[in-house]
Amino acid sequence: MKLIIVGPPGAGKGTQSNRIVKHSGLRWLSTGEVFRDNISNGTDLGRAAKRYMDAGEFVPDNVTIPMVEGTLDAWGDNYLLDGYPRNLAQAEALSSFLDYRQTQIDLVFNLHVETDTLVDRLLGRAKIEGRVDDTEPVIRHRLAVYLDQTKPVTDYYRGSGIVHDIDGNGTVDQVWDQIAAIL
Ligand code: AMP
Numbered sequence: 001m002k003l004i005i006v007g008p009p010g011a012g013k014g015t016q017s018n019r020i021v022k023h024s025g026l027r028w029l030s031t032g033e034v035f036r037d038n039i040s041n042g043t044d045l046g047r048a049a050k051r052y053m054d055a056g057e058f059v060p061d062n063v064t065i066p067m068v069e070g071t072l073d074a075w076g077d078n079y080l081l082d083g084y085p086r087n088l089a090q091a092e093a094l095s096s097f098l099d100y101r102q103t104q105i106d107l108v109f110n111l112h113v114e115t116d117t118l119v120d121r122l123l124g125r126a127k128i129e130g131r132v133d134d135t136e137p138v139i140r141h142r143l144a145v146y147l148d149q150t151k152p153v154t155d156y157y158r159g160s161g162i163v164h165d166i167d168g169n170g171t172v173d174q175v176w177d178q179i180a181a182i183l
Contacts, residue, residue, distance in 0.1 A: 001026065002103070003080045006154055007111030008146045009139065010118035010125070011168045012175060016111070017082040019176050024183060027075050030082040031068065035059060056138040056145065058086060065093045077103065087149040091156045108157045109179055111168035118143060 001024065005013050014030065021028040035053055038046030045067060049059045058064070068084055085091040098104050113121075119139055126134030133142065157163050166178045 001078055001107075002098075002105050004085070004105055004108045004157070005080065005082050005111065006108060006150065007166075007168060008113065008115075008118055008150075009142045010122040011111040011113045012121075012172065013082050013111060015172055016109070016168075016175055016179060017080055019172075020080055020109075020179065020183070023180065024080075025078070027079040028082060029068065029071055029075075029079055029084065031059075031064060031084045031086075032082075034067065034071075054132050054138075056133050056141040058145065058149065061087070061089050061093070065090060069093075069097055072097070085153050088152050088156060091153050105157065105160075105162060107182065108154065108163045109182075110154045110163050110165050111175070112165060113168040115143060117169060 003020065003024075003026065005017055005020070007013050014033075017028055017030065020026065032053075035046065035049040039050050039053070040046070045063070048063050052059045064084070064086075068081075068090075072079065081094075085094050094105075119136070122134050122139045123136060125131065126139075133139075154163055164179075164182050166175060168175050
């Protein structure tokens with residue numbers, strides 16, 4: 001099974017992904033986590049990603065797409081993509097990658113959360129985790145980039161009837177109950 005979870009920063013993708021992989025035994029690819037790990041470890045990939053992440057911009061596709069495809073090629077058939085694809089070029093690249101392997105995405109979970117709630121959550125996370133990209137101006141920029149670049153990704157998959165809209169405004173359990181009912 002191949003799943004995608006999509007939603008704005010602060011929507012709870014990471015928290016719900018954690019539950020999905022425990023529930024379904026999928027491998028979990030969080031592109032944001034991969035970049036953060038690479039930055040911590042001082043790798044070339046980390047150096048390539050850092051300035052974009054710090055500014056709330058996307059890491060360029062010519063860095064991101066090969067990183068994802070290399071990982072998925074090593075993984076086989078069962079995985080959850082968290083934070084990918086994040087723009088139409090990535091969605092199209094993923095479709096070609098999967099077409100070539102005669103497979104497809106089974107489900108897309110689209111988390112929806114009100115903007116004020118997102119900003120509050122992200123500022124709270126900034127205090128706890130100290131993420132460089134969780135300051136208010138960068139948060140607002142990341143939300144704008146999401147609307148511009150990532151919203152079209154959901155529409156891209158809607159035609160196939162695999163998108164499930166999830167109300168992400170409630171508690172972790174309330175959100176999870178909606179996802180679990182679909183899984
Ligand atoms: P996240 O942990 O999903 O919020 O991602 C944190 C940051 O990592 C994003 O703001 C981007 O700078 C970068 N990033 C994560 N996923 C992608 C992606 N699919 N394409 C480009 N940049 C990404």
